[in-house]
Amino acid sequence: MDAFAESFAGTFVSPDASLAREFEERLADCPALAFRVALGVLRNRAEAEDVAQDALVRAYHNFHRLRDREKFRSWLVRMAWRLALDRIRARGRRQRYEDAAASFAVAAEAAAANAEDIAASREFENKVNIALDALPDKLRLVMVLAAIEGYDTREVAVLLEIPEGTVKSRLFLARKQMAEKLQWTASNIKTR
Amino acid sequence: MDCQQYQDALNAAALGAQSGADAQAFRLHLEICEGCRREFARRREFLGSLDRQLQTRFEAVPSPDFNARLRRRIASESERAPRPVLSWLPLLAGATALAALLAFLHYRGVMTPHQRDANAVHIASTPGAQPPQAAAADHPSAPVHANSPGAPNVRETPSLHPVVATAAASTSPALRVRIDRSELFATVRFTMDVAEGRIDATPLVSASQKSDEAAGAKPLEIPLLEVQPMDKMNSEASSSAN
Numbered sequence: 002m003d004a005f006a007e008s009f010a011g012t013f014v015s016p017d018a019s020l021a022r023e024f025e026e027r028l029a030d031c032p033a034l035a036f037r038v039a040l041g042v043l044r045n046r047a048e049a050e051d052v053a054q055d056a057l058v059r060a061y062h063n064f065h066r067l068r069d070r071e072k073f074r075s076w077l078v079r080m081a082w083r084l085a086l087d088r089i090r091a092r093g094r095r096q097r098y099e100d101a102a103a104s105f106a107v108a109a110e111a112a113a114a115n116a117e118d119i120a121a122s123r124e125f126e127n128k129v130n131i132a133l134d135a136l137p138d139k140l141r142l143v144m145v146l147a148a149i150e151g152y153d154t155r156e157v158a159v160l161l162e163i164p165e166g167t168v169k170s171r172l173f174l175a176r177k178q179m180a181e182k183l184q185w186t187a188s189n190i191k192t193r
Numbered sequence: 194m195d196c197q198q199y200q201d202a203l204n205a206a207a208l209g210a211q212s213g214a215d216a217q218a219f220r221l222h223l224e225i226c227e228g229c230r231r232e233f234a235r236r237r238e239f240l241g242s243l244d245r246q247l248q249t250r251f252e253a254v255p256s257p258d259f260n261a262r263l264r265r266r267i268a269s270e271s272e273r274a275p276r277p278v279l280s281w282l283p284l285l286a287g288a289t290a291l292a293a294l295l296a297f298l299h300y301r302g303v304m305t306p307h308q309r310d311a312n313a314v315h316i317a318s319t320p321g322a323q324p325p326q327a328a329a330a331d332h333p334s335a336p337v338h339a340n341s342p343g344a345p346n347v348r349e350t351p352s353l354h355p356v357v358a359t360a361a362a363s364t365s366p367a368l369r370v371r372i373d374r375s376e377l378f379a380t381v382r383f384t385m386d387v388a389e390g391r392i393d394a395t396p397l398v399s400a401s402q403k404s405d406e407a408a409g410a411k412p413l414e415i416p417l418l419e420v421q422p423m424d425k426m427n428s429e430a431s432s433s434a435n
Binding site: 036037040046054057061126133144176177179180183 | 204207208209210235236239240242243244246247248250251253254255256259260262263266267270
Protein backbone atom coordinates (compact mmCIF):
# COMPACT_ATOMS: atom_id res chain seq x y z
CA MET A 2 0.00 0.00 0.00
CA ASP A 3 1.43 3.37 -0.94
CA ALA A 4 1.54 6.52 1.17
CA PHE A 5 -1.70 7.79 -0.24
CA ALA A 6 -3.58 4.62 0.51
CA GLU A 7 -2.01 4.53 3.97
CA SER A 8 -3.32 8.01 4.62
CA PHE A 9 -6.79 6.58 4.20
CA ALA A 10 -6.32 3.65 6.51
CA GLY A 11 -9.33 3.39 8.78
CA THR A 12 -11.19 6.15 6.96
CA PHE A 13 -13.54 3.81 5.19
CA VAL A 14 -16.34 2.67 7.35
CA SER A 15 -17.65 -0.53 5.95
CA PRO A 16 -19.31 -3.53 7.55
CA ASP A 17 -16.92 -5.58 5.50
CA ALA A 18 -13.41 -4.75 6.70
CA SER A 19 -11.74 -6.58 3.85
CA LEU A 20 -13.80 -4.58 1.36
CA ALA A 21 -12.71 -1.30 2.96
CA ARG A 22 -9.10 -2.43 3.00
CA GLU A 23 -9.24 -3.47 -0.63
CA PHE A 24 -10.68 -0.12 -1.61
CA GLU A 25 -7.87 1.65 0.19
CA GLU A 26 -5.32 -0.47 -1.64
CA ARG A 27 -6.94 0.10 -5.01
CA LEU A 28 -6.78 3.85 -4.54
CA ALA A 29 -3.00 4.03 -4.88
CA ASP A 30 -2.46 6.20 -7.98
CA CYS A 31 -6.13 6.66 -8.73
CA PRO A 32 -6.74 10.22 -7.50
CA ALA A 33 -4.14 11.55 -9.94
CA LEU A 34 -5.57 9.42 -12.72
CA ALA A 35 -9.12 10.63 -12.10
CA PHE A 36 -7.88 14.21 -11.88
CA ARG A 37 -5.97 13.99 -15.16
CA VAL A 38 -8.86 12.40 -17.00
CA ALA A 39 -11.17 15.15 -15.78
CA LEU A 40 -8.56 17.73 -16.70
CA GLY A 41 -8.52 16.33 -20.23
CA VAL A 42 -12.11 17.42 -20.58
CA LEU A 43 -12.37 20.46 -18.35
CA ARG A 44 -8.90 21.99 -18.40
CA ASN A 45 -9.78 23.90 -15.29
CA ARG A 46 -7.84 22.56 -12.32
CA ALA A 47 -10.41 23.40 -9.67
CA GLU A 48 -13.23 21.84 -11.66
CA ALA A 49 -11.13 18.82 -12.52
CA GLU A 50 -10.41 18.30 -8.82
CA ASP A 51 -14.11 18.54 -8.00
CA VAL A 52 -14.96 15.97 -10.63
CA ALA A 53 -12.14 13.69 -9.53
CA GLN A 54 -13.44 13.87 -5.97
CA ASP A 55 -16.97 13.09 -7.11
CA ALA A 56 -15.72 10.11 -9.09
CA LEU A 57 -13.71 8.77 -6.14
CA VAL A 58 -16.58 9.20 -3.71
CA ARG A 59 -18.86 7.39 -6.12
CA ALA A 60 -16.30 4.67 -6.50
CA TYR A 61 -16.19 4.34 -2.72
CA HIS A 62 -19.95 4.03 -2.41
CA ASN A 63 -20.28 1.56 -5.25
CA PHE A 64 -17.13 -0.44 -4.73
CA HIS A 65 -19.07 -3.41 -3.40
CA ARG A 66 -20.91 -3.61 -6.72
CA LEU A 67 -17.75 -3.92 -8.75
CA ARG A 68 -17.44 -7.64 -9.45
CA ASP A 69 -14.03 -7.62 -11.07
CA ARG A 70 -11.82 -5.55 -8.80
CA GLU A 71 -9.01 -5.69 -11.33
CA LYS A 72 -11.07 -3.31 -13.42
CA PHE A 73 -11.14 -0.65 -10.74
CA ARG A 74 -8.96 1.80 -12.67
CA SER A 75 -10.90 1.51 -15.90
CA TRP A 76 -14.13 1.81 -13.95
CA LEU A 77 -12.86 4.96 -12.30
CA VAL A 78 -11.63 6.40 -15.60
CA ARG A 79 -15.05 5.94 -17.17
CA MET A 80 -16.74 7.53 -14.17
CA ALA A 81 -14.42 10.53 -14.14
CA TRP A 82 -14.78 10.95 -17.89
CA ARG A 83 -18.57 10.83 -17.78
CA LEU A 84 -18.78 13.18 -14.83
CA ALA A 85 -16.46 15.64 -16.55
CA LEU A 86 -18.55 15.52 -19.71
CA ASP A 87 -21.70 16.02 -17.64
CA ARG A 88 -20.15 19.07 -16.06
CA ILE A 89 -19.19 20.45 -19.44
CA ARG A 90 -22.72 19.92 -20.69
CA ALA A 91 -24.13 21.56 -17.62
CA ARG A 92 -21.85 24.50 -18.12
CA GLY A 93 -23.02 24.78 -21.68
CA ARG A 94 -21.21 23.70 -24.76
CA ARG A 95 -21.76 27.01 -26.44
CA GLN A 96 -20.00 28.99 -23.78
CA ARG A 97 -17.17 26.51 -23.85
CA TYR A 98 -16.52 26.88 -27.54
CA GLU A 99 -16.91 30.62 -27.44
CA ASP A 100 -14.32 30.75 -24.70
CA ALA A 101 -12.00 28.53 -26.69
CA ALA A 102 -12.45 30.57 -29.86
CA ALA A 103 -11.83 33.79 -27.97
CA SER A 104 -8.64 32.51 -26.40
CA PHE A 105 -7.53 31.27 -29.80
CA ALA A 106 -8.05 34.70 -31.34
CA VAL A 107 -6.12 36.43 -28.57
CA ALA A 108 -3.28 33.98 -28.85
CA ALA A 109 -3.19 34.34 -32.63
CA GLU A 110 -2.89 38.09 -32.30
CA ALA A 111 -0.11 37.74 -29.81
CA ALA A 112 1.71 35.43 -32.17
CA ALA A 113 1.28 37.79 -35.08
CA ALA A 114 2.86 40.56 -33.04
CA ASN A 115 6.11 38.68 -32.83
CA ALA A 116 5.32 37.20 -29.45
CA GLU A 117 7.96 35.70 -27.27
CA ASP A 118 8.42 32.04 -26.67
CA ILE A 119 5.97 31.91 -23.83
CA ALA A 120 3.28 33.50 -25.93
CA ALA A 121 4.03 31.05 -28.71
CA SER A 122 3.75 28.28 -26.23
CA ARG A 123 0.40 29.54 -25.03
CA GLU A 124 -0.78 29.92 -28.54
CA PHE A 125 0.09 26.37 -29.32
CA GLU A 126 -1.57 25.21 -26.12
CA ASN A 127 -4.76 26.99 -27.09
CA LYS A 128 -4.63 25.51 -30.55
CA VAL A 129 -4.10 22.07 -29.11
CA ASN A 130 -7.05 22.59 -26.78
CA ILE A 131 -9.29 23.51 -29.67
CA ALA A 132 -8.08 20.61 -31.76
CA LEU A 133 -8.57 18.23 -28.83
CA ASP A 134 -12.08 19.53 -28.18
CA ALA A 135 -12.98 19.05 -31.81
CA LEU A 136 -12.24 15.33 -31.63
CA PRO A 137 -15.15 12.93 -31.25
CA ASP A 138 -15.46 11.67 -27.66
CA LYS A 139 -14.05 8.22 -28.42
CA LEU A 140 -10.96 9.60 -30.08
CA ARG A 141 -10.50 12.29 -27.47
CA LEU A 142 -10.59 9.81 -24.60
CA VAL A 143 -7.98 7.65 -26.29
CA MET A 144 -5.79 10.68 -26.97
CA VAL A 145 -6.06 11.89 -23.37
CA LEU A 146 -5.38 8.47 -21.89
CA ALA A 147 -2.50 7.88 -24.27
CA ALA A 148 -0.92 11.15 -23.15
CA ILE A 149 -1.53 10.24 -19.50
CA GLU A 150 -0.08 6.77 -19.93
CA GLY A 151 2.92 7.87 -21.97
CA TYR A 152 1.44 6.58 -25.24
CA ASP A 153 1.40 3.04 -23.99
CA THR A 154 -1.41 1.65 -26.17
CA ARG A 155 -1.56 -1.61 -24.26
CA GLU A 156 -2.25 0.21 -21.01
CA VAL A 157 -4.89 2.37 -22.69
CA ALA A 158 -6.52 -0.78 -24.06
CA VAL A 159 -6.68 -2.19 -20.54
CA LEU A 160 -8.19 1.01 -19.18
CA LEU A 161 -10.83 1.18 -21.88
CA GLU A 162 -11.37 -2.58 -22.06
CA ILE A 163 -11.06 -2.57 -25.82
CA PRO A 164 -8.56 -4.35 -28.11
CA GLU A 165 -5.17 -2.74 -28.46
CA GLY A 166 -5.65 -2.61 -32.25
CA THR A 167 -8.70 -0.43 -31.71
CA VAL A 168 -6.69 1.88 -29.49
CA LYS A 169 -3.98 2.15 -32.15
CA SER A 170 -6.42 2.97 -34.91
CA ARG A 171 -8.24 5.52 -32.75
CA LEU A 172 -4.96 7.06 -31.70
CA PHE A 173 -3.89 7.28 -35.33
CA LEU A 174 -7.14 9.00 -36.29
CA ALA A 175 -6.98 11.34 -33.30
CA ARG A 176 -3.42 12.45 -34.01
CA LYS A 177 -4.14 12.79 -37.72
CA GLN A 178 -7.22 14.94 -37.11
CA MET A 179 -5.38 17.08 -34.58
CA ALA A 180 -2.39 17.49 -36.87
CA GLU A 181 -4.60 18.52 -39.76
CA LYS A 182 -6.49 20.92 -37.53
CA LEU A 183 -3.17 22.40 -36.49
CA GLN A 184 -2.03 22.33 -40.12
CA TRP A 185 1.06 20.36 -39.20
CA THR A 186 2.50 23.62 -38.01
CA ALA A 187 5.25 23.32 -35.48
CA SER A 188 7.13 26.50 -36.24
CA ASN A 189 6.17 28.30 -33.04
CA ILE A 190 5.86 25.32 -30.75
CA LYS A 191 7.62 25.55 -27.44
CA THR A 192 6.88 22.93 -24.90
CA ARG A 193 7.19 24.03 -21.33
CA MET B 194 8.41 14.91 -59.89
CA ASP B 195 4.83 15.19 -58.67
CA CYS B 196 4.94 14.73 -54.90
CA GLN B 197 1.20 15.23 -54.48
CA GLN B 198 0.60 11.52 -54.84
CA TYR B 199 2.69 10.96 -51.73
CA GLN B 200 0.73 13.30 -49.46
CA ASP B 201 -1.32 10.55 -47.84
CA ALA B 202 1.74 8.37 -47.57
CA LEU B 203 3.59 11.26 -45.97
CA ASN B 204 0.94 11.66 -43.27
CA ALA B 205 0.65 7.95 -42.66
CA ALA B 206 4.40 7.55 -42.43
CA ALA B 207 4.74 10.51 -40.08
CA LEU B 208 2.03 9.02 -37.89
CA GLY B 209 3.80 5.68 -37.96
CA ALA B 210 0.88 3.94 -39.57
CA GLN B 211 2.42 2.71 -42.77
CA SER B 212 3.57 -0.75 -43.60
CA GLY B 213 4.16 -3.16 -46.46
CA ALA B 214 4.51 -2.09 -50.06
CA ASP B 215 3.30 1.46 -49.39
CA ALA B 216 5.99 2.01 -46.80
CA GLN B 217 8.65 0.64 -49.12
CA ALA B 218 7.51 2.80 -52.02
CA PHE B 219 7.52 5.88 -49.83
CA ARG B 220 10.99 5.14 -48.51
CA LEU B 221 12.27 4.86 -52.06
CA HIS B 222 10.67 8.17 -52.87
CA LEU B 223 12.23 9.85 -49.84
CA GLU B 224 15.66 8.73 -50.99
CA ILE B 225 15.34 10.69 -54.19
CA CYS B 226 13.16 13.62 -53.04
CA GLU B 227 14.75 16.23 -50.85
CA GLY B 228 11.51 18.22 -50.44
CA CYS B 229 9.52 15.26 -49.18
CA ARG B 230 12.36 14.25 -46.91
CA ARG B 231 12.31 17.69 -45.27
CA GLU B 232 8.52 17.67 -45.02
CA PHE B 233 8.55 14.21 -43.51
CA ALA B 234 11.10 15.30 -40.90
CA ARG B 235 9.06 18.44 -40.15
CA ARG B 236 5.90 16.45 -39.61
CA ARG B 237 7.65 13.96 -37.39
CA GLU B 238 8.97 16.85 -35.34
CA PHE B 239 5.53 18.40 -35.16
CA LEU B 240 3.92 15.18 -33.91
CA GLY B 241 6.67 14.75 -31.36
CA SER B 242 6.01 18.27 -30.10
CA LEU B 243 2.29 17.63 -29.99
CA ASP B 244 2.75 14.44 -28.00
CA ARG B 245 5.16 16.11 -25.60
CA GLN B 246 2.82 19.04 -25.14
CA LEU B 247 -0.07 16.78 -24.21
CA GLN B 248 2.09 14.55 -22.07
CA THR B 249 3.44 17.52 -20.15
CA ARG B 250 -0.05 18.77 -19.55
CA PHE B 251 -1.21 15.44 -18.20
CA GLU B 252 1.64 15.16 -15.79
CA ALA B 253 -0.36 17.58 -13.65
CA VAL B 254 -1.15 16.41 -10.15
CA PRO B 255 -4.00 17.43 -7.86
CA SER B 256 -3.35 20.12 -5.28
CA PRO B 257 -1.65 19.06 -2.02
CA ASP B 258 -4.86 19.18 0.00
CA PHE B 259 -6.75 17.00 -2.47
CA ASN B 260 -6.27 13.82 -0.46
CA ALA B 261 -7.20 15.49 2.81
CA ARG B 262 -10.39 16.90 1.29
CA LEU B 263 -11.27 13.55 -0.18
CA ARG B 264 -10.62 11.85 3.14
CA ARG B 265 -12.84 14.34 4.99
CA ARG B 266 -15.60 13.97 2.44
CA ILE B 267 -15.57 10.20 2.50
CA ALA B 268 -15.42 10.14 6.27
CA SER B 269 -18.40 12.46 6.56
CA GLU B 270 -20.39 10.53 3.99
CA SER B 271 -19.48 7.24 5.62
CA GLU B 272 -21.40 8.29 8.70
CA ARG B 273 -24.56 7.97 6.68
CA ALA B 274 -23.44 5.12 4.49
CA PRO B 275 -26.03 2.41 3.86
CA ARG B 276 -25.94 -0.79 5.84
CA PRO B 277 -24.60 -3.84 4.15
CA VAL B 278 -26.93 -5.92 2.06
CA LEU B 279 -27.06 -8.74 4.57
CA SER B 280 -28.59 -6.53 7.25
CA TRP B 281 -31.45 -5.87 4.87
CA LEU B 282 -32.40 -9.48 4.50
CA PRO B 283 -34.82 -9.70 7.45
CA LEU B 284 -36.51 -6.50 6.34
CA LEU B 285 -36.57 -7.71 2.80
CA ALA B 286 -38.16 -10.97 3.81
CA GLY B 287 -40.76 -9.07 5.80
CA ALA B 288 -41.50 -6.79 2.89
CA THR B 289 -41.85 -9.70 0.51
CA ALA B 290 -44.24 -11.43 2.87
CA LEU B 291 -46.21 -8.23 3.17
CA ALA B 292 -46.30 -7.95 -0.59
CA ALA B 293 -47.60 -11.47 -0.90
CA LEU B 294 -50.24 -10.74 1.74
CA LEU B 295 -51.35 -7.60 -0.07
CA ALA B 296 -51.48 -9.47 -3.33
CA PHE B 297 -53.63 -12.12 -1.71
CA LEU B 298 -55.92 -9.56 -0.19
CA HIS B 299 -56.07 -7.75 -3.47
CA TYR B 300 -57.05 -10.97 -5.19
CA ARG B 301 -60.05 -11.20 -2.94
CA GLY B 302 -60.88 -7.59 -3.14
CA VAL B 303 -63.97 -5.78 -4.27
CA MET B 304 -64.34 -2.26 -5.48
CA THR B 305 -67.38 -0.05 -5.34
CA PRO B 306 -68.14 2.84 -7.63
CA HIS B 307 -68.87 4.89 -4.56
CA GLN B 308 -65.42 4.18 -3.26
CA ARG B 309 -63.90 4.87 -6.62
CA ASP B 310 -65.66 8.19 -6.69
CA ALA B 311 -64.10 8.93 -3.38
CA ASN B 312 -60.74 8.15 -4.95
CA ALA B 313 -60.17 5.28 -2.66
CA VAL B 314 -60.12 1.55 -3.13
CA HIS B 315 -61.23 -0.67 -0.28
CA ILE B 316 -59.88 -4.11 -0.18
CA ALA B 317 -61.24 -6.88 1.99
CA SER B 318 -58.56 -8.03 4.28
CA THR B 319 -60.02 -10.48 6.73
CA PRO B 320 -57.86 -13.57 6.64
CA GLY B 321 -59.92 -16.53 5.57
CA ALA B 322 -62.73 -14.44 4.23
CA GLN B 323 -64.35 -15.94 1.20
CA PRO B 324 -64.55 -14.24 -2.15
CA PRO B 325 -67.84 -12.40 -2.57
CA GLN B 326 -69.44 -14.94 -4.91
CA ALA B 327 -68.61 -17.76 -2.58
CA ALA B 328 -69.91 -15.85 0.40
CA ALA B 329 -73.12 -15.10 -1.42
CA ALA B 330 -73.59 -18.69 -2.48
CA ASP B 331 -72.95 -20.12 0.95
CA HIS B 332 -74.99 -17.56 2.82
CA PRO B 333 -77.80 -16.23 0.70
CA SER B 334 -78.86 -13.93 3.48
CA ALA B 335 -75.44 -12.46 3.94
CA PRO B 336 -74.62 -9.01 2.56
CA VAL B 337 -74.12 -9.24 -1.16
CA HIS B 338 -71.24 -7.46 -2.83
CA ALA B 339 -71.57 -8.08 -6.48
CA ASN B 340 -74.11 -7.58 -9.17
CA SER B 341 -76.94 -8.07 -6.79
CA PRO B 342 -80.26 -6.44 -7.54
CA GLY B 343 -80.24 -5.36 -3.94
CA ALA B 344 -76.92 -3.65 -4.27
CA PRO B 345 -76.89 -1.86 -7.60
CA ASN B 346 -74.11 0.49 -6.65
CA VAL B 347 -71.81 -2.25 -5.50
CA ARG B 348 -69.78 -3.96 -8.13
CA GLU B 349 -67.56 -6.90 -7.72
CA THR B 350 -64.25 -6.85 -9.43
CA PRO B 351 -65.19 -8.60 -12.68
CA SER B 352 -63.26 -11.79 -12.38
CA LEU B 353 -60.58 -13.16 -10.23
CA HIS B 354 -57.58 -13.39 -12.44
CA PRO B 355 -54.28 -14.51 -11.06
CA VAL B 356 -52.46 -11.77 -9.31
CA VAL B 357 -48.81 -11.39 -10.00
CA ALA B 358 -46.84 -9.83 -7.21
CA THR B 359 -43.18 -9.21 -7.63
CA ALA B 360 -40.80 -7.76 -5.14
CA ALA B 361 -37.61 -6.24 -6.39
CA ALA B 362 -34.83 -6.53 -3.88
CA SER B 363 -32.57 -3.58 -3.68
CA THR B 364 -30.20 -1.99 -1.28
CA SER B 365 -31.96 1.31 -1.77
CA PRO B 366 -34.23 2.31 1.08
CA ALA B 367 -37.38 1.98 -0.98
CA LEU B 368 -38.77 -1.31 -2.10
CA ARG B 369 -41.37 -1.13 -4.79
CA VAL B 370 -43.86 -3.88 -5.20
CA ARG B 371 -46.03 -3.99 -8.24
CA ILE B 372 -49.25 -5.90 -8.22
CA ASP B 373 -50.70 -6.53 -11.65
CA ARG B 374 -53.99 -8.01 -12.64
CA SER B 375 -56.10 -7.64 -15.67
CA GLU B 376 -58.46 -5.14 -14.18
CA LEU B 377 -56.47 -3.28 -11.67
CA PHE B 378 -52.94 -2.07 -11.78
CA ALA B 379 -51.54 -0.93 -8.55
CA THR B 380 -48.21 0.19 -7.26
CA VAL B 381 -47.41 -0.18 -3.64
CA ARG B 382 -44.44 1.50 -2.10
CA PHE B 383 -42.74 0.10 0.93
CA THR B 384 -40.41 2.22 2.91
CA MET B 385 -37.82 0.46 4.95
CA ASP B 386 -36.58 2.40 7.87
CA VAL B 387 -33.28 0.85 8.65
CA ALA B 388 -32.57 2.97 11.66
CA GLU B 389 -35.83 2.01 13.28
CA GLY B 390 -35.78 -1.51 11.89
CA ARG B 391 -39.30 -1.38 10.53
CA ILE B 392 -41.16 -1.39 7.27
CA ASP B 393 -43.86 1.12 6.48
CA ALA B 394 -46.21 -0.43 4.00
CA THR B 395 -47.43 2.91 2.89
CA PRO B 396 -49.82 2.99 0.32
CA LEU B 397 -50.74 2.64 -3.14
CA VAL B 398 -49.39 5.36 -5.31
CA SER B 399 -51.68 5.11 -8.28
CA ALA B 400 -54.08 2.79 -9.94
CA SER B 401 -56.19 2.63 -13.03
CA GLN B 402 -58.92 0.36 -14.12
CA LYS B 403 -58.84 -1.22 -17.51
CA SER B 404 -62.55 -1.76 -17.68
CA ASP B 405 -63.04 1.97 -17.37
CA GLU B 406 -60.55 2.59 -20.16
CA ALA B 407 -62.28 0.07 -22.38
CA ALA B 408 -65.57 1.84 -21.77
CA GLY B 409 -64.00 5.05 -22.93
CA ALA B 410 -63.94 6.55 -19.52
CA LYS B 411 -61.02 8.56 -18.30
CA PRO B 412 -58.55 6.27 -16.56
CA LEU B 413 -59.20 6.34 -12.89
CA GLU B 414 -56.38 7.69 -10.78
CA ILE B 415 -56.60 6.39 -7.28
CA PRO B 416 -54.06 8.01 -5.08
CA LEU B 417 -54.67 6.01 -1.97
CA LEU B 418 -55.22 2.38 -1.17
CA GLU B 419 -56.94 1.58 2.05
CA VAL B 420 -57.12 -1.85 3.48
CA GLN B 421 -60.19 -2.59 5.54
CA PRO B 422 -61.40 -5.67 7.35
CA MET B 423 -64.00 -7.67 5.46
CA ASP B 424 -66.64 -7.22 8.15
CA LYS B 425 -66.36 -3.45 7.85
CA MET B 426 -66.60 -3.80 4.11
CA ASN B 427 -69.65 -5.99 4.52
CA SER B 428 -71.36 -3.51 6.77
CA GLU B 429 -70.62 -0.70 4.32
CA ALA B 430 -72.02 -2.76 1.48
CA SER B 431 -75.12 -3.60 3.49
CA SER B 432 -75.79 0.00 4.40
CA SER B 433 -75.23 0.98 0.81
CA ALA B 434 -77.68 -1.69 -0.37
CA ASN B 435 -80.25 -0.53 2.09
